[in-house]
Amino acid sequence: MRLDARQKQIRAYYRALFNAWGSQHWWPAQSRFEMIVGAYLTQNTAWTNVEKALANLRSARLLSLTGIRLAPLAELERLIRPAGYFRQKAKRLKLFVEFLDQQYQGSLKKLFSRPTEQLREELLNLHGVGPETADSILLYAGNHPVFVVDAYTRRILARHEILPEESAYDEIRKLFEQALAPVAESVAETRGSSKEYLAKGFPGAAHPPSAMSTAKRTALAQVYNEMHGLIVGVGKNYCKKSQARCDECPLQKFLPASN
Ligand code: SF4
Numbered sequence: 001m002r003l004d005a006r007q008k009q010i011r012a013y014y015r016a017l018f019n020a021w022g023s024q025h026w027w028p029a030q031s032r033f034e035m036i037v038g039a040y041l042t043q044n045t046a047w048t049n050v051e052k053a054l055a056n057l058r059s060a061r062l063l064s065l066t067g068i069r070l071a072p073l074a075e076l077e078r079l080i081r082p083a084g085y086f087r088q089k090a091k092r093l094k095l096f097v098e099f100l101d102q103q104y105q106g107s108l109k110k111l112f113s114r115p116t117e118q119l120r121e122e123l124l125n126l127h128g129v130g131p132e133t134a135d136s137i138l139l140y141a142g143n144h145p146v147f148v149v150d151a152y153t154r155r156i157l158a159r160h161e162i163l164p165e166e167s168a169y170d171e172i173r174k175l176f177e178q179a180l181a182p183v184a185e186s187v188a189e190t191r192g193s194s195k196e197y198l199a200k201g202f203p204g205a206a207h208p209p210s211a212m213s214t215a216k217r218t219a220l221a222q223v224y225n226e227m228h229g230l231i232v233g234v235g236k237n238y239c240k241k242s243q244a245r246c247d248e249c250p251l252q253k254f255l256p257a258s259n
Contacts, residue, residue: 006162007179013156013251014183014223017230020250021203024229025213027140032108033065035141035212039133040092041083052082065106069097092128099126112142120146131169139224143217147176147224152235159244161256180227184219204233 001009029035034054041050056079057063062071071079076090083089097106103122104110111119116138123134131149138144149172158165163172206229207213217225238249246252 001162003175006175009160009162009254010176010179011183013254014180014227014230016250016254017204017234018226021206021230021233023206023213024204024226024233025207025209026205026225026229026232027136027212028207028210029140029212030210031064032112032141032212034063036096036137037063037068037093039136039140040089040096040128041080043085043089043128043133045084049082049084053080053086056080056082065097065100065108068093069101069106088128092126095127108141112144116144116146119144131173135173139221139228140212143215143221145177145218145220145224147173147180148228149173149176150228150232150235152231152239153228155241156231156234156239156251159239160251160254176227177224180223181220184223205229205236206233 027035027038029038037057038050038054041053054063057067060071060075060079061067062076062079068076073090073094076093077086080086080089080093099122100106100108100111114122119142120134120138123129123137124131129137135146135148138146139148149169153172153176154163154165154167157163157167157172163175234249234251238245238251246255
């Protein structure tokens with residue numbers, strides 16, 4: 001498929017999914033730091049386990065920069081245990097705070113005021129931060145306009161014969177970023193309201209509106225934000241690894257003729 005045809009397809013997916021489900025209200029967090037902690041904890045585990053670990057941190061009053069900085073490592077490990085790989089993740093959270101303290105005087109505001117590409121490189125140099133985690137932090141905590149590629153994105157692209165599943169992360173990211181940029185021009189009209197969201201229940205992978213999901217961001221960051229949430233909705237509910245439930249999926253009409 002030619003590049004412009006692929007981009008057109010992705011724009012059509014966005015419109016079909018957004019019309020079906022509306023705003024997904026990602027990421028569910030009350031602060032930027034809580035979002036970052038969630039991004040580390042969600043690696044290799046289900047979100048329900050992350051919620052338990054976050055609840056433990058919250059009730060111990062440690063879900064803050066100061067909390068993670070001062071918490072003894074063993075205590076941190078105990079609290080985040082439900083998220084799995086808890087020793088590794090506790091160390092990585094401590095390393096993030098150390099990085100923030102040393103490079104940005106503990107200020108997330110200073111961190112996120114860096115140019116996107118430079119900050120992306122810095123995050124990728126941190127232990128335990130791959131492209132998906134780095135881009136999640138950039139987009140959902142920093143409101144930088146980057147698209148987050150995950151396993152669901154790869155699966156959908158492969159099943160729709162747009163790109164092979166093993167394509168390079170940045171190739172997929174750039175394809176989505178370029179495809180969705182024109183959509184941002186009409187985002188004011190397409191952004192779902194809380195009223196619409198409540199009327200539809202919890203479609204796709206929607207979360208209740210939160211301080212982070214309703215934070216001010218550019219139209220471009222808003223569209224990338226929504227598209228990732230919408231794709232998670234497809235992957236979780238229809239495009240499963242073991243079985244594709246195409247008959248009920250909002251993307252069914254876009255399946256290639258060979259399927
Ligand atoms: S479930 Fe079927 S229609 Fe939906 S995204 Fe997957 S392959 Fe496409």
